[in-house]
Amino acid sequence: MPAQLIGIDALSFAGPDAYLALRDLATARGVDPAKFTVGLGQHGMAIASPCEDPVTMAVAAGRKALSGFDIDPEQIGTLIVGTETGIDHSKPVAVYAHELLGLSQHCRTFETKHACYGAMAGLTASMDWIGCGRARGRKALVIASDIASYGLNTPGEPTQGAGAVAMVVSDAPRLLTIDPDYIGDYTRQVMDFWRPLYSKYAVADGHYSIECYLDALVGALNDATSQHDHAQACPDPVACLYHIPFVRMAFKAHQRYVEHCSGQALNADHASGWQSLNDDYAQRVRPWLSLNAQIGNIYTGSLFLSLIDLLRQQAASMAGQPISLFSYGSGCGATYCIGRVADAAGQWTAQLDPADDLKRRRRLSIDEYEHLIEQNQTADQQTSLTPEEFGHRQGLYYVGTRDHQRQYRALG
Ligand code: CAA
Numbered sequence: 158m159p160a161q162l163i164g165i166d167a168l169s170f171a172g173p174d175a176y177l178a179l180r181d182l183a184t185a186r187g188v189d190p191a192k193f194t195v196g197l198g199q200h201g202m203a204i205a206s207p208c209e210d211p212v213t214m215a216v217a218a219g220r221k222a223l224s225g226f227d228i229d230p231e232q233i234g235t236l237i238v239g240t241e242t243g244i245d246h247s248k249p250v251a252v253y254a255h256e257l258l259g260l261s262q263h264c265r266t267f268e269t270k271h272a273c274y275g276a277m278a279g280l281t282a283s284m285d286w287i288g289c290g291r292a293r294g295r296k297a298l299v300i301a302s303d304i305a306s307y308g309l310n311t312p313g314e315p316t317q318g319a320g321a322v323a324m325v326v327s328d329a330p331r332l333l334t335i336d337p338d339y340i341g342d343y344t345r346q347v348m349d350f351w352r353p354l355y356s357k358y359a360v361a362d363g364h365y366s367i368e369c370y371l372d373a374l375v376g377a378l379n380d381a382t383s384q385h386d387h388a389q390a391c392p393d394p395v396a397c398l399y400h401i402p403f404v405r406m407a408f409k410a411h412q413r414y415v416e417h418c419s420g421q422a423l424n425a426d427h428a429s430g431w432q433s434l435n436d437d438y439a440q441r442v443r444p445w446l447s448l449n450a451q452i453g454n455i456y457t458g459s460l461f462l463s464l465i466d467l468l469r470q471q472a473a474s475m476a477g478q479p480i481s482l483f484s485y486g487s488g489c490g491a492t493y494c495i496g497r498v499a500d501a502a503g504q505w506t507a508q509l510d511p512a513d514d515l516k517r518r519r520r521l522s523i524d525e526y527e528h529l530i531e532q533n534q535t536a537d538q539q540t541s542l543t544p545e546e547f548g549h550r551q552g553l554y555y556v557g558t559r560d561h562q563r564q565y566r567a568l569g
Contacts, residue, residue, distance in 0.1 A: 163284045163337075164330035164496060166296060167226035168465055170511040171217035172320030172452060173205045174549060175519040177526045179315055185523040186310065193315045198404025198446070202453030204521060205304045205319040206529055206547035207536035208554035211242045212253040212565065214321035215302035216553050219258045222298070222323035225508035226331070230259045233325075234295030235286055236266045239275025239457040241352065241359075242303045243268065244537070244563065250302060257553065257565070260298075272350060273400055274486020276301030276322070276457040281492060283326040284335060296327040301458030308358040309530055316403045318453020322461040331501045332468060332509075336479075339392070339495040341381025343373045350487030357534055361487075367406065370485045371413045374399075377483065377493035378417060392495055394481040396467055397441045401449040401459040410483065411442045444470065451515060460484050469510040473503025519548055544568055 179199050183190035193199055205214075215238055223230060236258075238251035249268030260266070269275040269282070276299055283297035302321035307313030349366035352359045399410040415434055416422050423430045445467040455462060460482060467480065475498040485491045521529070529547075536542070537558060544554035544566070551569030558564065 161288055161328055162330065162334045163287050163326065163328050164334035164499070165324045165332045166327040166330045167222040167228060167323075167325035168332055168461065168468065168509045169218050169221035169225055169323050170320060170448070170458070170462060170465055170509075171214055171221060171323075171514070172203045172455070173209050173214070173518075175206065175521050176201045176203050176451070177521050177523075181523055182315060182526075186314075196405060197315055199315060199450055199453060201451045202315070202318045203320055203455075203518070204317075204526055204529055205533065206549070207532045207539065208542050208544040208547055208549060208556065209319070210244055210536070210555045211238070211240050211250045211302040211304065211321070212244065212257070212563070213553045213555055214319070215250055215254045215300045215323070216257045218302070218321035218323035219254055219298060219300050222325055223258070226325065226505065228296065228325055231261055232296050233260050233264055233298045234292055235283055235297040236260055236264055236300075237269055237279035237282065237297065238300045238302060239269045239277070239279045240302050241270065241272050241275065241456045243270065246354070253563070253565070254300060258298075271490045272486035272488050273402070273456040273459060274484055274490040274492070276461060277484035277486075277492050278490070280324065280326060280335075281340065284337070287326065287328050288337070292328070296325050299324050299326060301455070301461060303456035303458065305454040305456050306358050306530075306533070307361065309527060311358075312363050313359065313361050316454050318455050320452055320455040320458055320462070322455070322458035322465065324461060330499055331505060332472070332499050333464070333480075333496045333502070334499060336495045336497065338385070339381050341377045341379065341383070341493045343376035343380060343491040345369075345373070345376070345489055347487075347489050349489060366487055367409065369487065369489050370400070370406070371409065373485050373489055373491035374410055374413055374483055374493065375417050377491045378414070381493045381495070392479040394495065395441065395475060395478040396445060396471070396480040398445060398460055398463045398467065398480060399442070399483045400485040401446065401463055402454045404446045404450045407442050407446055408438055411438050448511065465509050465511070468498070468502055469506045472498060472506050476500045476502060
């Protein structure tokens with residue numbers, strides 16, 4: 158029996174109202190700006206205020222995905238929020254989002270956690286839910302929502318960011334189908350990046366985390382292809398999308414991918430090999446990294462932000478073409494899969510393009526940024542926050558915790 162076509166039917170990004178330019182951070186830290194803009198490939202990072210949290214961003218992205226793609230909230234039968242940045246040891250971000258998005262009481266709702274891998278876990282779990290017949294014609298809403306925090310003056314500081322990506326998963330996807338024959342998984346217990354319960358900041362063994370990421374890419378890729386004989390080898394993707402903790406990581410990932418496919422590691426003597434890798438990267442990877450370069454690491458949503466970037470530019474010209482997606486979560490878990498751009502995707506580019514929202518963001522000074530980072534440390538214990546004080550005018554905001562309960566208020 159041919160596999161059902163399941164995949165992504167709607168996509169949307171929402172993020173904080175302010176950002177820091179990495180040139181400003183480099184100047185403040187006494188670092189050559191090229192280290193951040195070229196060495197890491199980052200130009201900006203979205204910075205959340207104490208009133209912006211994984212709930213407010215998840216709800217903003219979820220609303221845009223539902224309204225932009227004309228989806229009735231009643232049609233959602235599963236809601237999964239993937240996040241590294243939980244706001245409660247027990248209560249999921251998802252149940253706040255469930256209420257604020259007006260979803261049905263018969264909607265199954267939960268949170269997934271595995272560092273940056275939670276949304277891919279949610280996407281594949283939703284595909285299984287639909288594929289086994291439990292969905293009864295309904296769709297799943299999967300939201301990735303995170304604030305990446307390493308703390309001031311740390312090596313991870315230039316790789317922070319914040320934002321949410323919402324995607325609706327259905328059996329009639331308008332944007333991307335995912336091929337169940339080419340999904341590969343990989344898991345290994347490693348201490349490359351984690352966040353103890355007592356800490357707001359992630360602990361990262363940065364260079365080791367890069368090695369773990371690259372090993373996981375090969376591991377997941379092997380699993381995706383191992384079930385097939387050579388004649389059915391993985392389709393050659395026209396675009397390769399990776400988890401993006403910082404933009405330059407995509408180059409390292411693509412190098413490992415190309416070396417794996419060719420069976421040959423590049424070395425310093427390989428001038429033509431490097432030239433062809435650079436050309437291939439410029440064609441199949443770099444064009445879809447511009448949103449990540451402006452927004453920074455959004456953990457669970459980073460891969461899907463790159464997918465938004467691809468679809469807003471090339472959805473029509475890539476209709477029917479295979480693309481690859483690689484999700485990596487430290488700790489570690491990973492999935493590599495092949496999707497195909499849907500024929501109708503080109504009709505939805507305006508709905509998923511966040512360019513106008515990004516233009517409206519406020520550029521922070523270093524003092525404002527450092528002040529926000531300090532205030533974010535104690536936001537959970539504040540009883541009364543005023544969103545207007547942080548320049549917020551419109552949207553849903555966290556306004557403090559009273560009687561141990563988080564409070565939210567809509568502005569505008
Ligand atoms: N001009 C141009 N390039 C420069 C430069 C300059 N003046 N100075 C340095 N560079 C280059 C370096 O050569 C290096 O590039 P290569 O890796 O290609 O050689 C790059 O800039 C970064 O320099 P360093 O390695 O010296 O930087 P660092 O040690 O200060 O930290 C980091 C880099 C390890 C990524 C750090 O930012 C970090 O710990 N980040 C958080 C962890 C992370 O993002 N890990 C990624 C994999 S894990 C994952 O993906 C999950 C997740 O989301 C966290």
